[in-house]
Structure formats: C-alpha cells, structure tokens
Amino acid sequence: MCPTTTDFNTVDHSGGHLTVNLGSIAQNWRLLAKLAAPGECAGVVKGNAYGIGLEPVAHTLWNAGCKTFFVALPQEAFELRTYLPDATIYCLGGLTPTGAADYAAHRINPCLNTMDEVREWAALDGEHQAALHVDTGMTRLGLTMEEASSLALDNALLGRLNLTHVMSHLACADEPTHPLNNVQIANFEQVRSLFPGLPGSLANSAGTLQGARFRHDLARPGIALYGGQSVVPAPEVLHPVVTLEARVMQVRLAKAGDIVGYGATKTLERDSRIAILGVGYADGYHRLVGNAPDAHVMINDQPAPMLGRVSMDLIATDITEPHFDDVRPGMFVELINSKLTVDVVAGWAKTIGYEVLTGLGPRYRRTFLGG
C-alpha cells in the first residue's frame, strides 16, 4: 500500500487527502463484466492501478469476481502475484531478455510482442501460458501481421507455445467514428482466422463500452474501472472513484494590483481574500491548471478560482466572495470530486484523465472506502 505522511504521528500533517471509493471500482468492474459477457472481463492494473494503489485495487477486483489481470511491467506482475496468489496475470510489456524463467517461477503470462520473445518462451518448456500480441495498426508493441502469418504456419514452434489468447490493442477507440477502428477490427479478424480456436482479446475500456464488434473473448478495461472517461461522449453509467482535497495552509488579504505566484502571471483586479492550499505539481496537480480559464477548486459547493501558477507544493485560490467567509486554515477543500472529475482537471491541464490519475502523488493521506 502507498506510504502516508501520517504513519508515525498522531496528528494528520498531510497537505492533501485522497479518498478512493473501492466500492465504486467493484461496481464499475461488474458493469463492464456485464457488457463483456459472454466473454470474460479482466482488470488492467498497470501504473499502480492507474495511480490509485495496486494492493487495495487488486483485492477489490478479485473479490468482485475478476480473475484475470494485466500489468505493464514485470516488477508490477511480481508484486501483484504476492497479493493474488491464484490470479491469472499477464504482463503487457512482454518478456525481459533472458528473464523467462522468472516469469515462469511467478506464473506470469507474458504478452509475446516479438518473434524473439516467442522463441524465448517456446524454449522454456512449452507448458507455461502466454498471449500472442499482434499489432493491427497502432505501430507500438506486437508482432507484425506478416510475422503472425508466418508463425501460424510454423507448427513446430506453435507446438511449444501454450497460447491462451491472441490479442491486439486499439489506437482510437475513444473516437468511435475514427476510420482506424474499422481497419483494426478487420485486421484482428484476419489474425484470428490464422489461429482458429484461439480466444481473442481486443477491447480496452472504450472498446468494451462501445459494442460487440470490439469485444471478442477477453475485455481489458483499465481507465473505466477508475471512473475516468474513455469515450467521447462519456457514458453516464460509471461511478466516480477518487476525491482529492487540499488543506488550507494560510488565508491572506491582498490589494488590487498585487501579483500572485511564480512568474507574476496573475495581477489582482480587486482587493482579495486568498486561500493558499497544500497541494502542488509535486503531488501530480498539474502546473498548467493554474492559468487555465475557469480553473477552480470547490469550497462549500462553490467554485473558488485559481490564482496564478500552481507551485510545486502550493496553490492559490480566490476566496473573496462572501460565501467563502468561513474559510479558515486547517479546512480541506475539494480539487477532484464526483462533478469536478479527473477529466475536468485534465482538460485545464491540456491532458487526459489517465495522466491526472496516474500522476496522483505519494504525499497524500490515502483513505480507501468500501471494497
């Protein structure tokens, strides 16, 4: 579990509170599993479960009924194995050179991404499971279509591989009308026909949410489990998962004409009351949010505008309006909640909710609800 700043103290000294609703993650997985049926629904937990915390998320998904997990890196796979001794675990990053024996020892199934990896896994003993990853148009990891075609004819090599699935990954499933979706679907059908009887896995969150043509036998949703937006427009059915609050460190008065923050990018237009908050870009709250139009935090259900740049550890917000009169040092105000979502904050930072989530820093006091 993630370290907290309060483990050794009786008082909460943290600048920010991150509350994770594990019950919402379980609900989101069940919903995606229903959509994926009759296929299986896995859970993608790479990047410390998208910044949320691998151990609590792994137990939550397992208890909800998820039996198959995907991570990116072998060290994530080995860590996950210590939490879930009976889960099926795939490593999307494939094999580390000469590392196959470690994978086998931890019962980690590599997603074989190159012919070298295919041969290395085949050389092991032919008993351990793997997925075959074919690139259908993203030009990232995976065998080329040509390599997959040759492999399909190589019965000697195939006979020494215990393949569970053939898989591929979608580049544009977040844009349902993008023409690459149909190209990738057609290419994947072709790849599947090369390996008759082998189950297929194509859909990420966006694919799982969109329809049967993406789904095949094993869905691999990540972001949707964590309440992030994967398709535009977003389906309303998923539950928000994280709440982020920052401590009010100081409340101060300033005059019209005063500047606020690094670079003096903000000049106050009126005499103002300002709250300085104890979260910054070192916590993953992006520096660019500071001067984005409309960027704000929520205090007593009212938006309090950002003032100037986000610093490494601090944010300045405008609390001049009378409905903020009761704001005092020590209070916590909301940076992310069920309406002010990771995707809204991501928009201000000119990025996507994935990056806001995976960037959630180690300094927050983390609380896990439900699960």
Ligand SMILES: *Cc1c(COP(=O)(O)O)cnc(C)c1O
């Ligand atoms: C990250 C990843 C996923 C999950 O994608 P989401 O958009 O988060 O659902 C699925 N498959 C592969 C290969 C990935 O890299």
